[in-house]
Amino acid sequence: MSIYLPIAELSVNIFLLLSLGGVVGFLSGMFGLGGGFLMTPLLIFIGIPTNVAVATSANQIVASSISGTLGHWRQGLVDFKMGGVLLIGAFFGSILGVWIFSKLVAIGQIDTVISILYFALLTGIGLSMLIESSKVIRDRIRRKSVKRKIHYHNWAHRLPFKVRFYKSKLYISVIPPIIIGFVIGILSATMGIGGAFILIPAMIYFLGMPTSKVIGTSLFQIIFITALVTILHATTTFAVDAVLAFFLILSSVIGAQVGVLAANKLRGEEIRALLAIIVLGVATKIALDLLVEPNEIFNLSVIRLVF
Amino acid sequence: MIKQLIILFYFLTGVLTPSISIALVIGSDQEEIYIDANFSGEELLVFGAFYSDPSQSRDSKSDILIEVVGPPEDVALRKKDSYFGFWLNSKSVTFRDVPGFYYLSSTSKLTDEFLTNNQIGLLERKKSEMIDWSSLTTDWGSIIDEKEKEEFYYALIRTKQNDSLYKQVSDEIEIIDGNLFRSYIDIPNTVPVGEYSVNLHLIIDNEISQKYSYNFMVTRVGIEEAIYSFSKNYPFFYGLISLIIAIIIGWSGAEIFKRFRRI
Numbered sequence: 001m002s003i004y005l006p007i008a009e010l011s012v013n014i015f016l017l018l019s020l021g022g023v024v025g026f027l028s029g030m031f032g033l034g035g036g037f038l039m040t041p042l043l044i045f046i047g048i049p050t051n052v053a054v055a056t057s058a059n060q061i062v063a064s065s066i067s068g069t070l071g072h073w074r075q076g077l078v079d080f081k082m083g084g085v086l087l088i089g090a091f092f093g094s095i096l097g098v099w100i101f102s103k104l105v106a107i108g109q110i111d112t113v114i115s116i117l118y119f120a121l122l123t124g125i126g127l128s129m130l131i132e133s134s135k136v137i138r139d140r141i142r143r144k145s146v147k148r149k150i151h152y153h154n155w156a157h158r159l160p161f162k163v164r165f166y167k168s169k170l171y172i173s174v175i176p177p178i179i180i181g182f183v184i185g186i187l188s189a190t191m192g193i194g195g196a197f198i199l200i201p202a203m204i205y206f207l208g209m210p211t212s213k214v215i216g217t218s219l220f221q222i223i224f225i226t227a228l229v230t231i232l233h234a235t236t237t238f239a240v241d242a243v244l245a246f247f248l249i250l251s252s253v254i255g256a257q258v259g260v261l262a263a264n265k266l267r268g269e270e271i272r273a274l275l276a277i278i279v280l281g282v283a284t285k286i287a288l289d290l291l292v293e294p295n296e297i298f299n300l301s302v303i304r305l306v307f
Numbered sequence: 308m309i310k311q312l313i314i315l316f317y318f319l320t321g322v323l324t325p326s327i328s329i330a331l332v333i334g335s336d337q338e339e340i341y342i343d344a345n346f347s348g349e350e351l352l353v354f355g356a357f358y359s360d361p362s363q364s365r366d367s368k369s370d371i372l373i374e375v376v377g378p379p380e381d382v383a384l385r386k387k388d389s390y391f392g393f394w395l396n397s398k399s400v401t402f403r404d405v406p407g408f409y410y411l412s413s414t415s416k417l418t419d420e421f422l423t424n425n426q427i428g429l430l431e432r433k434k435s436e437m438i439d440w441s442s443l444t445t446d447w448g449s450i451i452d453e454k455e456k457e458e459f460y461y462a463l464i465r466t467k468q469n470d471s472l473y474k475q476v477s478d479e480i481e482i483i484d485g486n487l488f489r490s491y492i493d494i495p496n497t498v499p500v501g502e503y504s505v506n507l508h509l510i511i512d513n514e515i516s517q518k519y520s521y522n523f524m525v526t527r528v529g530i531e532e533a534i535y536s537f538s539k540n541y542p543f544f545y546g547l548i549s550l551i552i553a554i555i556i557g558w559s560g561a562e563i564f565k566r567f568r569r570i
Contacts, residue, residue: 004343010497011496112395245553300383
């Protein structure tokens with residue numbers, strides 16, 4: 001059974017869309033990811049035009065993030081204050097990101113720049129998370145008792161404008177979270193993602209937030225970033241496909257709930273190791289697309305005339 | 308999917324040349340292709356008959372040629388080049404007013420010479436020695452080399468063919484009883500909306516004896532049209548409604564699952 005997508009202007013199998021949304025939703029609930037960095041390439045892979053894939057997955061991330069946030073919120077795992085501070089930076093970052101995006105589109109290099117960005121970020125983050133989490137797992141297997149400090153002091157603690165974040169048991173400057181939010185805002189607008197896969201390690205390693213609070217808090221602020229990105233795409237690129245979004249949202253919300261349940265059954269470092277492997281898998285695919293000579297070295301895009 | 312046959316009879320006997328008494332009668336099963344929620348491509352049926360005068364010699368060879376041309380569109384064609392081992396987009400060419408869909412079918416394989424002489428065939432015409440770029444408005448950018456232009460031209464056709472939007476065949480027209488013909492033309496689900504023209508040619512001894520053209524429309528209808536035009540006319544509210552739908556489903560999904568967990 002297939003459905004015609006009015007904005008993408010092609011028809012796709014409904015069950016393919018539902019299973020795609022379900023799998024990405026499951027991962028997003030489990031890891032606290034919006035899932036955009038998986039959703040966007042998978043949509044492109046099934047033949048959805050790149051701009052529609054980017055814009056529509058932003059819309060889908062809004063739904064799965066809300067659904068996921070509620071799950072974490074009920075368990076008291078969302079630091080709203082930290083989320084709010086991150087959003088201040090993210091708001092300005094996404095405005096700059098949209099400007100960068102339009103410049104890259106104008107010179108026809110958006111695909112290349114995004115591929116390289118994705119590759120660099122995913123490889124760096126994936127490797128560092130894999131090394132970190134495997135060390136923790138190895139130490140546990142050797143029954144070493146690992147002393148973990150409740151909080152450790154780094155440069156983030158020496159900056160001014162210190163604020164107490166009770167939920168995260170932190171007393172740090174607001175400058176680092178605003179900067180992190182700003183960077184995520186740029187990446188979200190240019191890459192069409194929520195940015196959780198950068199946000200989560202940044203919150204753990206730069207801000208020293210507890211792993212348990214990180215997922216809920218990042219989901220919370222991703223809701224607002226992707227909402228802004230959705231509106232920006234709807235009004236500038238006209239690429240948000242409501243029908244495509246509907247089916248993806250329906251299945252991803254269910255998948256996300258199952259993912260939240262699954263996350264509770266696993267230890268923090270195991271979740272991170274699994275996430276690291278997925279991140280490296282996506283990075284490898286992007287690298288192959290860049291490095292292996294394509295079968296067709298030409299690619300065609302229709303420049304539609306807007307009447 | 309073949310819809311109810313709406314037969315259009317066009318007897319063209321009036322325009323016949325007196326020497327060759329052959330008439331072309333054609334029909335089609337639809338004047339409009341509707342893109343609704345269930346649209347997954349369609350088969351367009353084109354059929355007809357050609358009558359020959361029995362007193363004429365039977366030696367003359369006659370062929371039917373069907374051409375379907377979709378609405379024009381502008382396309383950007385980008386070529387990837389290897390830089391330090393990376394395959395990146397480099398040169399770009401913009402072709403203006405190329406057909407969004409092109410189909411050419413004939414009862415026997417037609418020579419390039421014939422197609423060139425009669426200005427038929429987007430695919431074959433360019434194979435002639437003298438490439439006529441003037442028929443295409445093209446923004447070549449930095450490209451000046453003729454060989455490279457040719458490479459881009461073939462790549463345009465090839466990429467369109469890979470998307471099933473361009474096709475040239477010589478075995479899809481069925482001939483029944485010697486003078487009835489029928490052809491099913493695949494309209495893929497990626498076709499652009501707009502006006503299409505169907506051109507039929509009756510070819511006798513490598514000369515076009517008769518031509519007949521008619522148009523049909525590919526249009527969005529129902530919810531597809533409603534969503535599309537709303538997104539174009541009220542983009543802000545379209546984005547807002549998309550968001551509200553996302554929020555409602557996201558929220559209610561979490562609520563429903565909360566109940567589940569309590570049980």
